[in-house]
Amino acid sequence: MQDDRQPILSVRNLKTSFFTDEGIVRAVDGASFDVHLGQTLGIVGESGCGKSVTALSILGIVPRPGRIVEGEILLRREPEDGQAHEIALTSLGDSSREMRSIRGAEIALVFQEPMTSLxxxxxxxxxxxxxxxxxxxxxxxxxxxxxxxxxxxxxxxxxxxxxxxxxxxxxxxxxxxxxxxxxxxxxPRILIADEPTTALDVTTQAQILDLLRSLQEQNGMAIMLITHDMGVIAEMADQVVVMYLGRVVEEGPVETVFGESKHPYTQSLLRSIPSIHSTPKVQLPTITGTIPHPYNRPAGCPFHPRCPDVIPGVCDKHEPELHSVGDEHLVSCFLYHPVPETIS
Amino acid sequence: MENEQVLLEVKGLRKFFPIRKGFWQRAVGHVRAVDGIDFHVYKGETFGIVGESGCGKTTASRCIVRALQPTAGEIHFRVNDGEMTDVANLSRDELQPLRRHMQMIFQDPFSSLNPRMTLFDIIGEPLLVNGVADRRQRIERVEELLALVGLRPEFLQRFPHAFSGGQRQRIGIARALALNPSLIVADEPVSALDVSVQAQILNLLLELQERLGLTYLFVAHDLSVVKHICDRVAVMYVGRVVETAQTQQLFESPKHPYTEALLSAVPQPDPTLRSQRIILEGEVADPANPPSGCYFHPRCRYAVDLCREQTPELEEVEPGHAVSCHRALELDLAGTLDAPIPQTAHS
Known part of the structure; x- marks a missing residue:
């Protein structure tokens, strides 16, 4: 039995960019998280937040003109000679023999659209x-x-x-x-499910989520569940990673992220979802503006043009980093960590 | 509610699509997409139609605006607070002057706007078709409409590709409003949008309804959205309405086992609510070859012999609450609002 606290997969400061004729799209811009056996990690975010590219990066199947420019992806193998060892997936060639033996076998992928992936x-x-x-x-x-x-x-x-x-x-x-x-x-020991139920009806979705859960109970695999649906995340995940424009903005156990969310993006996202329990017919709190086009990412914190709590002169100049704000709870926001010394 | 004016009344609406086979393309059977539905919509309210894919909700809405010719049934529509007219059985020419009173908003904001037309052409076209020949007048009206849906009037000469999904949906709404319709048929207007944008469009729809006194026929599969925006709801299953009630009533005390299962299947954005879900067995029935009796009986956990033999009728069990289930009165089904959870945490 492996130590539960040792992650089976670690992603460290992953950066994946697409080098297009129009410019560089930084699809994933410094994502870090761990995946544990027997647990479900939920990655949530809106379109363009880099959640699917993260999955493709782990499997080494980022389509051209994209490639991983920085960061590490470490896969932990079962101890064979008493010593567990880690393989850096990023150092293997995408079509190397070893990568091909891992892809589909140790790490398997379930896509959103079953018609096009079969x-x-x-x-x-x-x-x-x-x-x-x-x-x-x-x-x-x-x-x-x-x-x-x-x-x-x-x-x-x-x-x-x-x-x-x-x-x-x-x-x-x-x-x-x-x-x-x-x-x-x-x-597989890791199952990456990229929007596995988005194309399905709610009653079918309930069947598939139930299936994933019982399979995990039986074989103890790790599930990385990528979705835009906060409801599915709340239902399934143990740990949650919230992404916005290629960056992890908040990370923590599911109860913490939903119950005591700290990042203004997570907070406003949760508020803007109509719920069966919310008061009908009232104006929903919204996030102003739209997700910026990836070619013109805002400087500083990517969320600052839409942020209700923006600190002028700070958020638009400096990039926040993930800081701990509690037990396993990380937030990347200047409201919770000191502003770096200004080098003007 | 009862003394309010009925704007739209649908009676026994059916739409069958023939299944053609062989060299002569003879009809060998029918897909019973909409199989006899009845409901009415009051002026100024939002009436929701929910159901899973293939239940006929989109076909029903298309029949109502006569984008499809119904196989049978009557669709009574009130024009300018006057007499009700049966639009299902009007000829093309007779229908033409009525069409401006009912407009559609579509699901996909990308395929529902012509990429070669500017916003002025897109939003101005309904005006042109309906006889506003003066270009000056059209420009004025389009600018007014753009402002109404929260877009800048300077966007007039731009093409749809320059806009995001949410903005495009606003363009679609502006186009639907161009002729001051009384009924807007919105087919999944927010399901293609991102969560944060979805809230903006829902707010816009609510605001427009208040300002312009619109009536919405809101077709959707997302129950949380329906709960938020609708006054009354009809639940459809395989071409039939299985339950219709006021929204609150339907969510609090559903009377049809399908509604109960549907409500329980919705994942809630709150990890403390991981309840025991009702997982329905099997698949939605095939509308070309529906099961005997009640269409839902093969998946229903309360089914008895009667359900296999006899088709239940939609009957009123309480004022304004109609159900088509043999056991509607004896079953005690769980709603979603049994334990009202206060809006904690996210504040």
Whole structure:
């Protein structure tokens, strides 16, 4: 058994940029967080906050013209000779043998759109068999049995028949289940789920979230759940990372982040969501303005043009860093940490 | 509520899409997208239609504005506080003068605006079509509309690509308002937007309703949004209305098992509320081949033999609260407001 406090995956000061003709887009600009076995880390943020690029960076599949420019991604391996060791994923080439053996096997990914991430010309069964045989030493027959077993594990009715189905023959919910089965085929220790339920209806969403939770209970994997839906995060996550324009603005246990949020962005985001329990028909508190275009990121704290608590002369000049404000609770805001010495 | 004026009354609305097969494209069956729905909307209120994908809520709203020709049924619409007219059975020419009174706001602010037209052309087109030929007058009206939805009048000659999702949705709203309609049919107007922008658009819709006395038919799948903005709600399942009630009543004491499950499935942005959810088994029924009896019975945990055999009718169980369930009166279902949680923490 691994020590619970040792993270299985650590991301340190990750910076991923896209070098386009129009300019550099700093999609992820210094993100740090840890993922623990048996826990769910929720990454939440609006569009353009860099949450999906973070996932792609971990798997080494950032599309051109993007690349990781700085930072470390450390994967912790099970102790084989009594000593756990860490692999720096960033130092491996994206298409190196080792990276390819990790991607899909130790770290698996479930995408948002199950229709586009499954091959339309292969049956569900063949896709699972292919993935399982690529990473594990199995015969075709064994892999076939595994596929049936996985499909029934994720709750697809008549799994023996379903392995011969093509993705278009399944409904959205069943396709997402098939995709989860595919991701589980190599017994990953980390499952990255990028908006796994966004394309689904609420009752189907409840089914899929329930499935993810029970799978985690059974095999103790770590789940990194990326979503824009605060409700899903509150439902699923143990730890939460809130991102805005490529930066982590707040990080902490789920109860703390929702109950005692400190960063003005988190606070206003939570206030602006209509809830079943809030008073109907009143004007919702909003965040003024819109998310800036990535080409013209504001200087200083990226949130300062929209921030209700902006400190003029500070927030627009200096970049805040993550500081501890309590038990495992980190906030990147000048309201909670001293302003750096002005070097004017 | 009862003595208020009814603006829109839908009776037995049906829309079937034929499934065609073979060389002669013969209809071999029908997708019963909307299968006999009844409801009415009062003037000045927001009436919500909720349900999951494929339940027919969008088809119903399209039939009401006659973007689709209904298969059967009546749609009575009151024009200028006068007599009710059945718009479902009017010819194209007869319908033309009525169309300006009902306008749509669409879900996707990217595909619903023509990228080659400027804001002036987009928002001014309904005016042009309806006989405002004078360019000066149109410019004035478009500027007024832009200000109304919170955009700067200088944007007149810009193209939609220059705007963010939320701003584009504002453009779509301005276009819908151009002809002073009395009914706005909004099909998922905020579901494509980011959370922080969603709140801005909801606020705008509420504000416009107050200022212009609009009536909204609000189609959505997000129950929190519906709870926030709607006065009355109809819940649809596989082409039928299973429950309709005042919003508060529906959320507090749902009478249909599907409504109960739907309410419990909504994830709440509060980790202290991780309650036991009702996880529905199986899938939404196929509207081309619906189950016998009550369409919901294969997924219903309260189903009895009667539910498999007989289709329940939508019946009123309390004033203003109608349910189509055989066991509506005997079941005690859980709402979401049983334990009102004060707005803690986020202040």
């Amino acid at each position: 091959s339309p010309v292969h049956t569900i069964g063949n896709q699972i068999i292919g993935a399982a045989r690529l990473h594990r030493n199995l015969t075709r027959r064994e892999a076939g049995e595994l596929a049936v077993e996985l499909l029934s594990l994720v709750g697809i009715p008549r799994a023996e028949a379903a392995i011969d189905a093509y993705p278009f023959q399944l409904s959205g919910g069943l396709r997402q289940r098939a995709l989860i089965a595919l991701a589980l085929s190599c017994e």
